[in-house]
Amino acid sequence: MTSSPAEREIMPYDVVVVGAGPSGLACALRLKQLDPERMVAVIEKSAEIGAHILSGAVIEPQPLDELLPGWREQPPPVCVPVEKDQLFFMTRAKRIRVPTPPQQNNHGNFIVSLGAMCQWLADKAEAAGVDIFPGYSASDLAWNADGSVAGVIIGDMGINRDGEPKDSYVQGIEIHAPVTVMAEGCRGHLSKQLIRKFALDADSDPQTYGIGIKELWQLAPGKGQAGLVQHSIGWPLDPDIYGGSFIYHLDKDRVAIGFVLGLDYADPEFSPFEAFQQFKHHPSVRPLLEGGEIISSGARAVVEGGIQSLPRVEMPGAILIGDGAGLLNVPKIKGTHQALRSGMEAAEHLVAKGSAEGFDKRLRDSAVAHELHKVRNIRPGFHKGMWRGLLTAAIETVTAGKLPRTLKNHADHEQMQQATEYDAPDRAWQERDLPPRDRLASVYFAATAHDEDQPVHLQILDPDVCTTRCVAEYNNPCTQFCPASVYEMVEDENGLRLQINAANCVHCKTCDIKDPYQVINWVTPEGGSGPNYQNL
Template sequence: MITRETMEFDVVVVGAGPAGLACAIKLAQQAQNKQQECMICVVEKGSEVGAHILSGAVFETKALDELLPNWQELNAPVTTKVAKDEIYWFNNEQKATAIPHFATPKTFHNDGNYIVSMGNVCRWLAEQAEALGVEIFPGFSAHSLIIEDDTVQGIITGDMGLDKDGNEKDGYMPGMELRAKYTVFAEGCRGHLGKQLINEFALDDESSPQHYGLGLKEIWQIDESKHQLGTVVHGTGWPLQGDTNGGAFMYHCENNQVVVGLIVDLNYSNPHLSPFDEFQRMKHHPVFKNVLAGGERVAYGARAIAKGGLHSLPKMHFPGGLLVGCDAGTLNFAKIKGNHTAMKSGMVAAEVIFKALESEQANTDLSDFKDAFEQSWAYKELQQSRNFGPVMHKLGKFVGGAYNTLDQNIFNGCLPFTFKDNTPDHDTLVDAADADKIVYPKPDGKLSFDKLSSVFLSNTNHEESQPCHLQLKDPSIPIAVNLVKFDEPAQRYCPAGVYEIQEIAGTKEFVINSQNCVHCKTCDIKDPSQNITWVTPEGTGGPNYPNM
């Protein structure tokens, strides 16, 4: 029996992203206004706040305006206002057609928004939270749940100092029990504890399956003559073919840098597809090449995003806590934005929790959250864009795009139709023998690169001798099932080269290079056998993004 240190708080927040930090700040503000003590703890698995944050990001300040109205006076790293929007249909590898604004959903337009590094915004939000008395513990992973009497009582942080077989090494430190009257889960997309909570409390019984995209992103230092501060570029079409949906982006931020990326919807059907390689060849299109050529790639990262929208939202409350932000799936895919809605969900959570604390309730089911969230502008946004993703999945890029433009621009999302996609992303792959092979060009080392050199730029690191955080339910499935039927797609859908098929002593083996993992969660989502479970590695493990 492991003896663990126990710490008790009023509220524990899991995850120092936009939702978690907004929740902590709002709680502390209310406590300060009422001159009431409220002990708040935020745990963050990254080595520092912001280390694991990866987002586009064009940022809508609506939630920030409510939370910290004087954010400009407080020197928030939100300074580059969008100056110009460009939207393209990429016809092929050489041609692109500019789409006029009236022919695109108005939700794509970015008047009044800002180009930011969300990692730096979260670092700044953490400073505001700490100034209000919030305790933030970076480098501590929330490893497991404390559930007693069918109620969440807090979390246990990960043990430190175990070898790959789970044996204690020198310097072993058991994780701590962080107990709370309420626990808020704000882990981001496909949070591993959020996934457990959804199963434990059947939170998704009345919702469609969540749907996901994989976002890949790079930061480039470019020639000053090519830089157009505040320009935002979005587009779709090539290189994604057939039933593969997604879109490209390029944002001109400060210091002669651009962020460039590709989102690939994970409901694609061709097991030969590699989202990473689609992104690398995308950069050879003249729209991107003309900006990037001669520049230097300085950062790389990848992260799954939850894009199912309103129909895929689980119940967000349960005995003892709440799911908020992308842990629940509050991203508004019609806007290609989720930071503002994540923050708002965290703020609503704080208001509901504080009322419960004032009435001296503890560990109850915060069912009031449902009504409170549904009365918020964040829910209204999701309601208006509820059909956006399912329409694209069911009707395709052209017809679906036309429907969404009509629905958003003329009817404000109020057309009296409901579309749902009830096929989970892991169930969409066809047999490899029935799919077209995709031959990707070799990287040129100038615009396109390989996975390993990309992972190097993400500053990813894990303690080498520790239990593997990518767990197989059945070790035989990758070779016996996935390789035979799907040519083991983990070799290609992983954007970090974690999974390989190697021939060892004449036998094919499934090799997991967990040291490379950038915590994108794609394997947990897309594995067709649902055989891979992502769990937290030791605290501080994973990428260390400086400005993503």
């Protein structure tokens, strides 16, 4: 059911922020610090603040020092100082200690649960007078007569699978503001519409992404080493797949363990989820987890394009910040400090100028963009394999990115080869017994929940492609790259069809990115739906 904008209640604010991640909350809080009378609203689709937040996460504290001086005296609930860094090269049977590159020197940094940190930040923002609305999806954009962004439309609630109102139907309102701050995170539903409508990426390379899969484990007593940060490259990935692992030791014998890999891989039958599970069974990793139990798990897309893929971040009535703009520093494996800084830059710009105009130049002149420029060639240096990538990374590190060249990025979905053309290596992956046993069990640990009687939020723009061309050419890679078993090819009396198990979705957006035909469109479901990550 749809209704015209004139029928909806309109709630006015001075600034509306879409997304209660680190960039959005930093922006909202900084706005109130600079102008306490300014009316600021933050809209968040998850049922609770932090429930959709997933990151490693090791953070650089300097932006927090600026935003909240004295925060170390009352830190976020999960906040462990880094004590030691280790980097390993993995083979099938061994791990070899190698020097840690300067980008991954974490002296002075902190291991946090980013979800818990966002809850903590939200409390600070609310105390400053920010209105925060969790459980409400910004499902569409509101427009002014001149074509500028007027705000957002909150999605209707209580709509059944066929688009008709149920007894519980509640119409969404419009929230209007002179400036809308898009802080949706990686591959945001509304942000991608704005990028397309205003051609914000006309002068930039295609954005490129990774997928990060993470689990939180409670170890057997005495196995944890609070403050230890470990990364690895190599096995179980093929040499032409970019990525690696992380193991971050928290307090109380807890570890955050995960795997991040680039979505520009070529193998249509490759499973990122299975690669992560194989890593957990490596002889150097398995003993750490044995005797422990998994607490929570999840997955999300990671933006990797850097400065080459940075779109224009201003448009009439709106700006982009954080991962929605693409500000993650890939060699550091960090984006939180960039997100916080971009949110603060946005707030300071809006207080000084009063509009979106000029924010693109401000961001590109800031420390946020300068940091990305120095490392711009490291991620695309891996397009031709791990060894050439490591050589490029060494050169770019020594020269601090001052060489007069900028390597290009490519669209991830265009890199997948057809099944008949790709000769997959014999990975000889082993049988597993550590939890979760499969992707459905992992969904359980993500605590994801959707009302199944709501419109499917995974829109297939051309369903015939899935049962014809995609079967023959790629063997339906969505059934492999999705970490939550959302996509399933089913044979029944009517023939082969694609079954979408939308209730499994953990909102990682991988399907929207990696589908070779670009016929999967991820849109936001009813507010409050999705995963309920605990301390991820």
